[in-house]
Amino acid sequence: xxxxxxxxxxxxxxxxxxxxxxxxxxxxxxxxxxxxxxxxxxxxxxxxxxxxxxxxxxxxxxxxxxxxxxxxxxxxxxxxxxxxxxxxxxxxxxxxxxxxxxxxxxxxxxxxxxxxxxxxxxxxxxxxxxxxxxxxxxxxxxxxxxxxxxxxxxxxxxxxxxxxxxxxxxxxxxxxxxxxxxxxxxxxxxxxxxxxxxxxxxxxxxxxxxxxxxxxxxxxxxxxxxxxxxxxxxxxxxxxxxxxxxxxxxxxxxxxxxxxxxxxxxxxxxxxxxxxxxxxxxxxxxxxxxxxxxxxxxxxxxxxxxxxxxxxxxxxxxxxxxxxxxxxxxxxxxxxxxxxxxxxxxxxxxxxxxxxxxxxxxxxxxxxxxxxxxxxxxxxxxxxxxxxxxxxxx
Numbered sequence: 001x002x003x004x005x006x007x008x009x010x011x012x013x014x015x016x017x018x019x020x021x022x023x024x025x026x027x028x029x030x031x032x033x034x035x036x037x038x039x040x041x042x043x044x045x046x047x048x049x050x051x052x053x054x055x056x057x058x059x060x061x062x063x064x065x066x067x068x069x070x071x072x073x074x075x076x077x078x079x080x081x082x083x084x085x086x087x088x089x090x091x092x093x094x095x096x097x098x099x100x101x102x103x104x105x106x107x108x109x110x111x112x113x114x115x116x117x118x119x120x121x122x123x124x125x126x127x128x129x130x131x132x133x134x135x136x137x138x139x140x141x142x143x144x145x146x147x148x149x150x151x152x153x154x155x156x157x158x159x160x161x162x163x164x165x166x167x168x169x170x171x172x173x174x175x176x177x178x179x180x181x182x183x184x185x186x187x188x189x190x191x192x193x194x195x196x197x198x199x200x201x202x203x204x205x206x207x208x209x210x211x212x213x214x215x216x217x218x219x220x221x222x223x224x225x226x227x228x229x230x231x232x233x234x235x236x237x238x239x240x241x242x243x244x245x246x247x248x249x250x251x252x253x254x255x256x257x258x259x260x261x262x263x264x265x266x267x268x269x270x271x272x273x274x275x276x277x278x279x280x281x282x283x284x285x286x287x288x289x290x291x292x293x294x295x296x297x298x299x300x301x302x303x304x305x306x307x308x309x310x311x312x313x314x315x316x317x318x319x320x321x322x323x324x325x326x327x328x329x330x331x332x333x334x335x336x337x338x339x340x341x342x343x344x345x346x347x348x349x350x351x352x353x354x355x356x357x358x359x360x361x362x363x364x365x366x367x368x369x370x371x372x373x374x375x376x377x378x379x380x381x382x383x384x385x386x387x388x389x390x391x392x393x394x
Contacts, residue, residue: 012047014072016041023041068106070106070110071109073098073105075098076183080094089175093176093221097168101186102186103351103354104328108331111334120141131237133234133237138238139241142242148248152277155205160329164188165187165209166189167190169201169324171193171195174224177196177223178191178221179219179220182212188216190204196322197279198277198319198322199273203282207235208220209239214235220235240282240289244282252275253292256268264292267311269287270308332367335349336367336368346360
């Protein structure tokens with residue numbers, strides 16, 4: 001027998017549930033009775049080392065993931081509704097989010113650095129037309145946060161710092177744009193597809209923020225072509241209003257139009273889309289929705305042979321870099337600070353960052369001379385100094 005933390009039983013239970021394994025199936029795979037498994041999960045019986053190894057295999061985990069002392073993140077898989085035909089890729093995506101969220105909770109538990117939460121109460125928009133509800137919520141949040149009516153150039157930072165929502169950039173299947181869930185102790189978390197273009201990632205962030213503000217107890221897997229229930233349509237409408245607010249967009253549109261003697265061209269569309277960091281299609285549809293251009297204008301452009309990428313290259317609009325940083329910036333600072341203080345070995349640092357050791361060292365070099373995050377979560381500027389020189393790469 002081995003002596004482990006009091007959270008072991010609950011961690012084993014959540015790992016089993018996250019894998020979609022029943023108690024009966026797990027007990028059979030372990031060669032023990034179901035009552036014995038229940039006793040293990042309730043903390044009344046400690047597993048043997050051999051049983052832990054078998055559980056790690058059955059649950060698709062590493063042994064070190066099962067024996068952490070921190071409180072486990074609730075099994076996310078049981079919270080999501082799996083759409084027919086997407087079960088396998090959705091489970092894989094949720095499993096990835098589960099692992100990353102668990103790593104962040106473990107890091108914060110080690111350092112005693114819980115993340116601040118600034119969650120506004122969920123909005124009640126029942127009875128309101130969809131477009132009215134989306135506009136009101138978007139305007140209220142921009143006003144509450146003092147964001148004005150211009151482009152949101154630091155959208156991920158806004159979600160993490162002003163809302164207390166954790167954002168992870170994860171390699172997801174191409175059809176999945178993002179995931180949103182609230183689970184303890186990690187709180188509200190969003191995964192965006194690290195492979196998607198910058199504009200698609202921003203739209204996904206705004207879409208998932210809509211879910212957070214309107215119905216945060218309903219986890220969502222956002223597909224590229226989702227079934228459009230009211231909740232999804234409301235989140236989409238919110239994303240449009242939040243990223244392209246009525247007043248700011250109308251002013252920019254009128255300015256561009258006046259500069260061309262009352263005309264608004266495809267070049268103006270691309271420049272306006274780049275200004276607000278959205279796709280040309282999203283901008284065109286938003287302009288149509290505000291009745292600033294005629295309905296069907298975008299479809300007409302495409303029918304006439306308009307090609308966005310070719311046009312962007314001709315007028316010199318560069319492609320924005322996608323967000324590929326897996327962990328929130330705060331978590332990266334915490335991990336680097338813990339490493340430099342000697343609380344994490346280089347191997348554990350690399351594991352926490354989900355990187356190889358070379359990449360982990362590059363992260364240390366990049367962040368060490370910038371700023372650090374205090375235990376309560378606030379940024380404080382000072383230069384981090386390694387406690388010991390870095391050793392050779394194993």
